[in-house]
Amino acid sequence: MTGAASWSFSEEHYKQIQQHLLSFLRDSNARCALLVDRTGQLVTTAGETPQFDPTAFASLTAADFSANDQLARMIGEDEFASLVHQGERESMFLADVGKRVILVVLFDQRATLGLVKLKARSVVEQLAKVLEDMFNRVGSGPAPEQRLLEGAEDEIDRLFG
Amino acid sequence: MSMINYASREINCKLVYYGPGLGGKTTNLEHVYNKVAPTTRGKMISLATETERTLFFDFLPIDLGTIRGFKTRFHLYTVPGQVYYNASRKLILKGVDGIVFVADSQMERMEANVESMQNLYDNMAEYGYDLTKIPFVIQYNKRDLPNAGPVGDLQASLNPGWPIEDPAQQKVTPDPANPGQNIAERVGDQWIGRAPYVEAVAVRGDGVFETLKVVSKMVLKTLS
Numbered sequence: 001m002t003g004a005a006s007w008s009f010s011e012e013h014y015k016q017i018q019q020h021l022l023s024f025l026r027d028s029n030a031r032c033a034l035l036v037d038r039t040g041q042l043v044t045t046a047g048e049t050p051q052f053d054p055t056a057f058a059s060l061t062a063a064d065f066s067a068n069d070q071l072a073r074m075i076g077e078d079e080f081a082s083l084v085h086q087g088e089r090e091s092m093f094l095a096d097v098g099k100r101v102i103l104v105v106l107f108d109q110r111a112t113l114g115l116v117k118l119k120a121r122s123v124v125e126q127l128a129k130v131l132e133d134m135f136n137r138v139g140s141g142p143a144p145e146q147r148l149l150e151g152a153e154d155e156i157d158r159l160f161g
Numbered sequence: 162m163s164m165i166n167y168a169s170r171e172i173n174c175k176l177v178y179y180g181p182g183l184g185g186k187t188t189n190l191e192h193v194y195n196k197v198a199p200t201t202r203g204k205m206i207s208l209a210t211e212t213e214r215t216l217f218f219d220f221l222p223i224d225l226g227t228i229r230g231f232k233t234r235f236h237l238y239t240v241p242g243q244v245y246y247n248a249s250r251k252l253i254l255k256g257v258d259g260i261v262f263v264a265d266s267q268m269e270r271m272e273a274n275v276e277s278m279q280n281l282y283d284n285m286a287e288y289g290y291d292l293t294k295i296p297f298v299i300q301y302n303k304r305d306l307p308n309a310g311p312v313g314d315l316q317a318s319l320n321p322g323w324p325i326e327d328p329a330q331q332k333v334t335p336d337p338a339n340p341g342q343n344i345a346e347r348v349g350d351q352w353i354g355r356a357p358y359v360e361a362v363a364v365r366g367d368g369v370f371e372t373l374k375v376v377s378k379m380v381l382k383t384l385s
Contacts, residue, residue, distance in 0.1 A: 039256025
């Protein structure tokens, strides 16, 4: 590999992801779910609109998860597939999805950690399937991002004056 | 790893500022943060020690504009420069689309520059990335200091070039930041490639946007 590969997702995959996340939020009573890729980019959010900067939040989430992965290896574990940060009122649950993205769940006293964990198990599986499908499609034909900016050199030049 | 979101019509790319400790990586980001319109940038996050040395990373998202109806957003990261923070430095490189190496021009920092450059090659190789094939720019910072070494010496140590084996790449390519110089050319019977370089005084902002422009453009061109 010369560098990091690109990835893209279509509106159809986006809708599927949203449906899974919304039904998870209903079942678990959690407030909000974010999907963040392992490099720190926000993929999507569902549920209540976060009152913080979600872009910054996503970069910190990926760093948190990566740092914990390394800590896991140091103590002889392959990974920590999920993490919990519990506060007095607000808490976070983070789970790995297919080694590609991280599911972040924000919840308060209306939800219990046990229920969030239980329901997260199935949504993680559903999301992993969507991602698998996405990557398989990209792998079977020319990646759409290869065509997206094709012939756009002039526009790129203009962007930089 | 650039991410293209067709639903929100966004292209997100990741740039990492690498280099030795106290070389000016965070200063580059701070200058960008202070100069771009608040509407085109997000919050700047710094995970630093009490003495303001970067502990994990600095992070700044900026919007560059729209191409083909897609909003292009770049996520700028710095790494901690100090040698002993390698574990966290390596994590930040995951999924990188473009690299800026901020070198300290002071002659007494030459060894630290070379060590950091070697560390960058090593960390990239561990992820399976080839630094000679991804957008990569070197910034020679602190050009205003009296003990700054000549650019030629810095180039010889940090940017001596690599052989270009691919015939498709064997063509004379001008350095976008230095008119009259090339980043790909024939030397004797061998084709040599180099990273473009920019001279800078980051505390004054000189060269900061030029560096960002050169690397961002290279990243977007990899998508075209």
